Amino acid sequence: MEPATHATWAREFASTARAYWTPARTRELVGDKQLEILPAEAPLLLRALGLLHRDASMPPFEVRKYLQINHVVRLLRPAIHELAAHHSVVRVLDAGCGRSYLTLLLAWCARHRWHQRVEVLGIDRDAAVIDECRRRTEIAELADVVRFEAASLDTLDVETAWARGFGERHGVHGVFALHACDTATCDAIVLGARLEAALIAVAPCCQAELSRRWAALADAGATGAFAPLWKMPHLRREITAHLTDTMRTLLLRAAGYEVTPMEFIAATHTKKNTLLRALRRAAPNPVARAEYDALVVATGGCGLALAERLTRADQRTP
Ligand SMILES: C[S@@+](CC[C@H](N)C(=O)[O-])C[C@H]1O[C@@H](n2cnc3c(N)ncnc32)[C@H](O)[C@@H]1O
DSSP states (O other): OOHHHHHHHHHHHHHHHHHHOOHHHHHHHHTTOOOSOOTTTOHHHHHHTTOSOTTSOOOHHHHHHHHHHHHHHHHHHHHHHHHHHHOSEEEEEEETOTTSHHHHHHHHIIIIIIOOEEEEEEEESOHHHHHHHHHHHHHTTOTTTEEEEEOOGGGOOHHHHHHHHHSSOOOOSEEEEEEEETTHHHHHHHHHHHTTOSEEEEEEEOOOHHHHHHHHHHHTTOOSTTHHHHTOHHHHHHHHHHHHHHHHHHHHHHTTEEEEEEEOSOTTTOSOOEEEEEEEOSSOOHHHHHHHHHHHHHTTSOOOHHHHHHHHHHHHOO
16 A cells, blocks of 8 residues: 555544444453453554454454454553563564464553564464465554564574574574464474573464374383373363473473463453463473473373473583
């Protein structure tokens, strides 16, 4: 869109949104929740993300996404404020950014709500999705602080990608991954640990690595107290999802992070509602590593590739 056309459209849509989002409609949407972003205040952003229709209404299906990302940003806010107290520019990687919901919401809040300079690099392996992210970013008027790169997380060189996006090589202070599939969450954790990011926040989904390993144990006729569970696909997937996140928590603690696993939104919105918030605080914690090893042994001997990857990441640190 030409700049003049965009400016006219932006003005008109903002006015439509202000008229639509009366206090009564806003109350109906938000209830008693404390949200960072209200529709009348961020119409361009929410329209860019496809969360508002042309008439500025929010379709019921989009309400869930709107609430979900609002809750994540709110939970991350104190940690970002802490980073902003130490860095004039807070640099964040959104790993597996998908269609840039969290990426843009975060950048919008930093600029318009918190008045902090936060730069965000969104990474996704899907090039078509990245094209769409760039289009959305222009509409939301955030292109000066948000860049994207089509890349796979397991081979990503963050500093080089940052330089391609922002023109200078930099490490990052925060690594986020919202519902990055399966082991892409582990990729994000490894990136964060390798870069010594002060904040790593991941909301995992489709945790399948451990389930695959348990299924292989069942196929091999292995025995043990957990053997009945190895043979029950549904329960195996459910249990290993939580066990995977427990193991991730212990491994992050072992790597020197203070980790809080928390529910970031009610399960009625999404079953994938666990957030692991990790703050780099201390020296590596061998007790947490021993707890991880004991858990692996107690449940049949299968752990996560993340354990070895984090050890290698740690050894690369000078
Ligand atoms: C379920 S979507 C979530 C997107 C976004 N974070 C959100 O919450 O809306 C997961 C995204 O992760 C991306 N992804 C999965 N594995 C990846 C990998 N190894 N490297 C880069 N992107 C990956 C997928 O392409 C997809 O867009």
